Amino acid sequence: MLRLHDTATGAVRPFEPRDAGRVAMYVCGPTVYDVPHLGHGRFVLVFDVLRRYLEWSGYEVRYVSNITDVDDNIIQRANAEGRSESEVALQYEAVWYEATDALGVRRPDVDPHATAYVEHMVGLVEQLVERGCAYETGDGVYLSVESVPGYGLLARQSLDSLQSGARVEVDDEKRSPVDFALWKKVKPGEPSWPSPWGPGRPGWHTECVVMALDLLGDGFDIHGGGQDLAFPHHENERAQAVAMGRSFARHWVHNGWVMVGGEKMSKSLGNFTSLVDLLERVDGRAYRLLVLRSHYRSPLEVTPDTTADASSALERLDNLVRRAAAEALPRAAPDVGALDRFRTAMDDDLDTPAALAVLFDAVRQANSALDAGDPAGAAPLVATVRELAEAMGLVLGGDDEAVDPDTAALVAARDEARAGRDWAAADAARDELVARGWVVEDTPAGTRVRRRRN
RNA sequence: GGCGGCGUGGCCGAGUGGUUUAGGCAAGGGCCUGCAAAGCCCUGUACCCGGGUUCGAUUCCCGGCGCCGCCUCCA
Numbered sequence: 045m046l047r048l049h050d051t052a053t054g055a056v057r058p059f060e061p062r063d064a065g066r067v068a069m070y071v072c073g074p075t076v077y078d079v080p081h082l083g084h085g086r087f088v089l090v091f092d093v094l095r096r097y098l099e100w101s102g103y104e105v106r107y108v109s110n111i112t113d114v115d116d117n118i119i120q121r122a123n124a125e126g127r128s129e130s131e132v133a134l135q136y137e138a139v140w141y142e143a144t145d146a147l148g149v150r151r152p153d154v155d156p157h158a159t160a161y162v163e164h165m166v167g168l169v170e171q172l173v174e175r176g177c178a179y180e181t182g183d184g185v186y187l188s189v190e191s192v193p194g195y196g197l198l199a200r201q202s203l204d205s206l207q208s209g210a211r212v213e214v215d216d217e218k219r220s221p222v223d224f225a226l227w228k229k230v231k232p233g234e235p236s237w238p239s240p241w242g243p244g245r246p247g248w249h250t251e252c253v254v255m256a257l258d259l260l261g262d263g264f265d266i267h268g269g270g271q272d273l274a275f276p277h278h279e280n281e282r283a284q285a286v287a288m289g290r291s292f293a294r295h296w297v298h299n300g301w302v303m304v305g306g307e308k309m310s311k312s313l314g315n316f317t318s319l320v321d322l323l324e325r326v327d328g329r330a331y332r333l334l335v336l337r338s339h340y341r342s343p344l345e346v347t348p349d350t351t352a353d354a355s356s357a358l359e360r361l362d363n364l365v366r367r368a369a370a371e372a373l374p375r376a377a378p379d380v381g382a383l384d385r386f387r388t389a390m391d392d393d394l395d396t397p398a399a400l401a402v403l404f405d406a407v408r409q410a411n412s413a414l415d416a417g418d419p420a421g422a423a424p425l426v427a428t429v430r431e432l433a434e435a436m437g438l439v440l441g442g443d444d445e446a447v448d449p450d451t452a453a454l455v456a457a458r459d460e461a462r463a464g465r466d467w468a469a470a471d472a473a474r475d476e477l478v479a480r481g482w483v484v485e486d487t488p489a490g491t492r493v494r495r496r497r498n
Numbered sequence: 499g500g501c502g503g504c505g506u507g508g509c510c511g512a513g514u515g516g517u518u519u520a521g522g523c524a525a526g527g528g529c530c531u532g533c534a535a536a537g538c539c540c541u542g543u544a545c546c547c548g549g550g551u552u553c554g555a556u557u558c559c560c561g562g563c564g565c566c567g568c569c570u571c572c573a
Contacts, residue, residue: 054502072573080573087573116571199569205500209569222569248571270573277572300503301573306565310572337522338511343504343566350510353523360522363536389512397512401521411537415530467532474534485535492536 046101046391048266049341051198051274051296056393059295061265067103068260069095070293072252072269072277073155075112076136077121080143081316082346083302083309087270089335090299092149093436094268097390100435108259109152110252111137113159114245119234129235130159143319146328148437156255158246162237164254165246168284169226169239177287178226180241181217185227188219192283195222198296199275224280226250249280256281257290267293271341272310274298303343317346329438330355336396336436357404361433364407365441367414368426370489376423378431382406386432396436403432451482451493459490 046059061067071091074084091109098105113133122129141151169185172178177191189195195203203222210221225247230236236243256264267278278296285292302309309316322331334354338344382402389398410425433440447455454473461469474484474491482493 074573075571083573085573090573199501201501201569206569209500272568272572275568276570299573301567303566308567308572312570312572333522334510341503342511345510347510349523353510356524357522360536367536395512397521401512404521408538412539415538462532465532471533478535483535486531487536 046098047393048295048297049393051200051278051298054200059265061103062263062294065103067098067105067266068264069098069105069107069266069268070252070256070260070264071107071109071152071267072273073109073111073152074136074140075115075117076133076140077115077117078136078311079139080319081302081309081311082304082319082322083270083316084140085143085147085319085322085331086302086335086344087268087299088144088149089147089332089437090340091268091297092147093336093340093396094266094297094394095150096435096437097394101387106154106260107150107152108154108156108256110255111140111155111157112248112251113137113157114235115158115248123233133159139320143323146323147319147332148328148439150437154259156259158251158255161251161254161258162246164258165250166227166237166239168250168254168288169246172226172284172287175287179219182229183217184225184229184244184247185241186218186223187226187280187283187287189222189224189283190220192286194286195279195283198279198282222276224249224276226284249277250284252277253281253284253292256293257285263291263294265293266295266297268297268299271298271300299340300343303345304347306345308343309346322346322351326351327355327358330358332436332438333358333400336400336438339397340394358438361403361407361429361438361440364410364426364429366494368410368422369441370487371414371419371422373419373423373426376420376427378428379406379424382425382428383431386435399432399436403429403436406432447493451477451480455491455493458484462486462491 047056048059049056069091071087074080095105095107111133114129118129118132122132125132144151169178172187173180173185178185178187189203196206199206206222207220226249227239227241227244228247229242229244234245236245256267269278274296282292304315304317307313307315330351331354334346334350335344337354382405385402386399389395389402392398406425406428410422410429413422413425430440454477458470458473458477461467461473477484477493481496483496485492
């Protein structure tokens with residue numbers, strides 16, 4: 045039985061889906077105005093792992109994640125670069141998926157775009173106004189948080205303390221500083237859509253309510269995102285649903301941030317590393333492993349040291365799978381005990397570090413069995429490693445880089461020299477291979493090479 | 499000011515009121531190897547500080563110190 049932390053209650057509690065055997069989850073996606081950074085990489089991995097684990101556990105999962113393709117930043121960039129908002133959005137959406145693909149993150153079942161939902165959003169705002177929960181001002185339409193019982197649930201603060209601590213600029217027309225825009229009336233140089241309040245565009249917090257309820261229905265199971273979305277974004281989504289008298293997410297899941305030098309990585313601090321840059325130097329699987337190595341709600345420090353560490357650990361996993369592939373092991377089912385330990389760890393609020401410990405234990409045992417010349421003993425352990433890695437989205441073994449003719453010649457030369465016990469020549473060939481970036485290993489079948497990582 | 503989180507061995511990072519250990523990376527020793535690499539075995543006596551509860555606390559409670567975050571766009 046999976047237990048998951050729920051931001052709404054601040055506690056880990058049993059996960060009980062709306063419909064038996066099925067999970068409907070919504071994860072807040074990116075605003076596509078720039079390249080994704082490491083923090084984006086972490087959240088897509090965290091929720092990809094949750095999704096995969098739910099499926100591995102037997103649930104049928106419907107996974108929805110939006111693309112915000114209209115917003116201040118996109119408009120600003122489009123104007124600065126003299127092109128249209130949709131051009132900017134399309135470009136960065138392509139970059140987004142290229143990066144998440146490289147991480148091995150499965151694409152959502154549905155990826156709704158805000159611009160395709162504007163009419164729905166206008167409809168929602170109209171209803172909120174009719175219900176007396178929203179009001180029009182000179183520059184837009186706002187939701188009155190006073191009309192929402194329990195506002196502050198996700199912030200885990202009372203409305204009073206939120207109001208007293210509010211840092212938003214005072215706007216005379218707003219009834220409370222915490223009230224937020226549902227609709228923004230058009231300003232010069234901005235894209236707009238028609239509405240009862242004149243041309244304008246939707247506020248950010250409205251798209252996710254509309255799309256989540258439309259695609260997953262009332263009372264869907266999981267709503268996820270980075271911790272910084274809990275307040276105000278998710279709070280405000282929930283406020284709209286509550287104001288409409290509709291039930292919203294049953295379970296709120298938020299992941300911790302990526303840190304750099306002890307500080308939160310964020311666009312506003314300007315201390316972010318682009319995910320695209322990282323993926324040029326580091327295997328996407330190593331980043332997945334790095335993310336898996338800490339609990340999803342803890343902060344995660346990403347440095348050259350921690351990524352190198354993860355790369356080495358990944359190599360250990362790859363090495364076993366390669367080694368096993370070369371030995372033609374009998375078919376075998378995974379070890380039941382290990383699977384149980386894995387399940388226990390993951391069921392405990394997705395304790396992936398503990399789950400990895402189970403995986404690495406199986407790796408060591410499999411290597412031992414292989415060392416002992418016991419393929420029958422190794423087979424179930426190798427099957428376990430494959431099974432668990434796959435459950436967490438890690439594809440092991442790696443694609444062995446094709447060996448070019450020069451390299452093949454060096455390998456052949458080394459084998460010949462070794463056969464003739466000409467160690468000097470053999471070592472010279474090895475040195476040359478290493479200099480060319482290969483890892484050289486002698487096996488009963490002769491010299492084997494593979495690309496060195498990092 | 500309000501609210502929340504964190505402080506574990508060289509590094510990363512789980513976890514637990516007490517018998518044997520998380521796990522990974524790095525390091526040292528050993529086995530294997532022509533030498534290596536890969537792999538295996540062994541080693542390091544860790545839990546911010548001060549009180550309290552307890553037969554016993556890293557693990558619960560209180561206080562302190564330090565760090566971080568949210569209350570504004572942000573994954």
